[in-house]
Amino acid sequence: MMAPCLTSLVIDPQAPEDSGFDLWRNLAREQLACATPPDAVEFQDARSALSCSLHLSHNRAPASGTSSSTTPPHVPRSFLDDAAVAAHHRSPHRWNLLYRVLWRLQSDKNLLHISIDPDVAQLRSIVHQVRHDLHKMHAFVRFRRIEDQQGEHFIAWHKPAHRILALAAPFFIERFSVMRWSILTPDNSVSWDPASRTASFGPGADRSQAPAEDELEAFWRTYYSNIFNPARLNPSAMRSHMPVKYWSTLPEVNVLPGLINRAENRVGSMMASQKATPSAQPFIPEIPTLPVLHQALPACQGCDLFRHATQVVCGRGPSSATLMLVGEQPGDKEDQLGAPFVGPAGELLRQAFHEVGIVGEELYMTNAVKHFKFVQRGKLRIHKNPAQSEVNACRPWLEAEIHAIKPQVILCMGATAAKTLLGGTFALMRDHGRFVPTRYADQTIATIHPSAILRTADKAKAKDLYQLMKEDLAMAWSRSRCPPPPPVNPVYPTTA
Structure with a gap:
């Protein structure tokens, strides 16, 4: 019996950013419609020296003895997602593996759930390798600044294990959208123009084409x-x-x-300082910009609350915010999700935002204490007010956030935040809604915490508290939208 004739198909992407996936998908669809088994077709990578003399055919006739199928192929979304990632791998065998899995899926729709299957395991492995390489690229690309005819230009050179630049580019476009930058790799390059908001891909480059160290x-x-x-x-x-x-x-x-x-030696001094007076101060970075603070916060051990909470909860919002909201501490939901004001109290607060016309995305929201303090009762974790020593220990983080943002108005939500920034003699129900100049902001105000409203059993009283909170929110928002008053120049008396 004669061996079947092997059909060779070449995947030859023409664009620098093209992984070849769309080309493979079209060819695989044709072969699947012709009922071509995996052992009768060979997909080759045009980037491989072995396939440089072959040509690509898009209109191949069905093999002898086969007929085109009219039944739509079974192609799970998860397979297409994995295949699109696997296409960026350097293995020249990836196309044949993908077609083999695709072929087998037509007769075994549960194939992808069989993790010990050799083909599935190999597919999972190369997808994992590409994603791992992508993570490394996100972490280790370092831009260097140059000046050219168009002005400031940031250039980075990186050598990934796989051809992942097209996968990585959206991350850098989102993070550095206002910069003009280029990333060079041996396979291809990408340049971002913030003026036209377009990314253009080009040929690869070697290390010598990237700038040396900059200031x-x-x-x-x-x-x-x-x-x-x-x-x-x-x-x-x-x-x-x-x-x-x-x-x-x-x-x-x-x-x-x-x-x-x-x-x-640094650990020893940090521990000695903490034993004397619990404080987060040893963990505060010397340059307290907002990104640096958020990077450093998870390492804080300034008090014992870090031992029991799931995670630290950083503040959330733009560094350009003119209004800063300060709550007491994260709740159970915030502790799980790692963001402030996302639990029931946060939902009520955002309802109030909507009713008074506040744009929540323009605020910076944080807490006086960054870890959740609770009492375990069965499966429930019940909120417990932080001790004053814990509030004092966490104060350096709050002060560093305020220093980084420099808000025009600070709104304290609840008694703990109010006493932290306005002093121990501040009485919330007596002094709420009154703007007070503090060393943190020229306009500092306090109001009811939304959790206090949720805990109020009397519906009429809860409604009144909610209205009070909305009025204070509206005042704080209005003040924060006004430009700060110009400094007053002193007038000196003239002398004769």
Whole structure:
């Protein structure tokens, strides 16, 4: 019996950003319609030297003895998603693997759920490798600044394990949308123009085509030194997460030996300071910008609350916010999701936002205490007010956030936040709705916390408290939308 004739199909993407997935999908659809089994067709990668002399055919006739099928193929969405990622892998065998899995799915619709199947396991493996490489690219790309004819231009060079630049580009476009930048890799390159808001792909480049060290790398080393946590030092884990092959483009590598050598002494001084008076101050970065604070917060052990909470809850909102809301502490839902005001109290607060015309996305919302304090009762975690020592311990984080944002108006939600910023003699029901100048903001005001309204059993009283909160919110929002008054120039008496 003669062996079947093997049909060779070449995947030859023409555009630099094209992984070849769409081309493979069209060819695979044709072969599936012709009932071509996997062992009778071979997909080859045009980037491979073995396939450079072959040509691509889009209109191949059905093989002898077969007929085109009119039954729509079974193609799960999850398979297409994985295949689109696998297309960026460097393995020249990925196309044949994808077609083999696709072919088998027509007779076994549950194939993808069989994790021990060799083909499924191999597909999962290459998808994982591409996603892992993508994560590394997001973490280890470092831009360097140059000046060209168009002005400021940031350029980075990176050597990924797979052809993932098209997958990675949306991340950098979203994060650096106002910058003009380019990322060069050996396979291809991408440039972003913020004026036209377009990304253009081009040919690859080698390391020599990227700029050398620039003046911004000194700032980056300072940033890295500030967020470096000596208490969590694990050199073997650092080498695992920061492989040697990336070191040539990472400016922070130069400061790591010194940080590691000083880690033990820094931990000792942090522990001694904490034992004397519980405080988050030793964990506050020297340069307290908002991104740096959010990076450093998860490492805080300024009081014992970190031992029981699921996670730290950072503030949320733009650094340009003119109105800052300060609550007491995260609740159960906030502790689970890692964001402030997302539980029942947050829902009531956002309802009030809607009713008084507040744009929630323009506020910065945070809490005086960053970890959830609770009492466990069966499966429930019941909120417990933080002790004054815990509020004091966490105060440096709140002050650093205020310093980073410099809001025109601060609105304290509830008694704990009010006493933290307005002093221990402040009485919420007596003094709410009154603007007070403080060292934190020229206009500081307090109102009812929405959780107090939810806890009020008397519906009429709860309605009155809700109306009171809305009025205070409206005043704070209105003040924050007005430009700050100009400074008053002193008038000096003239002398004869």
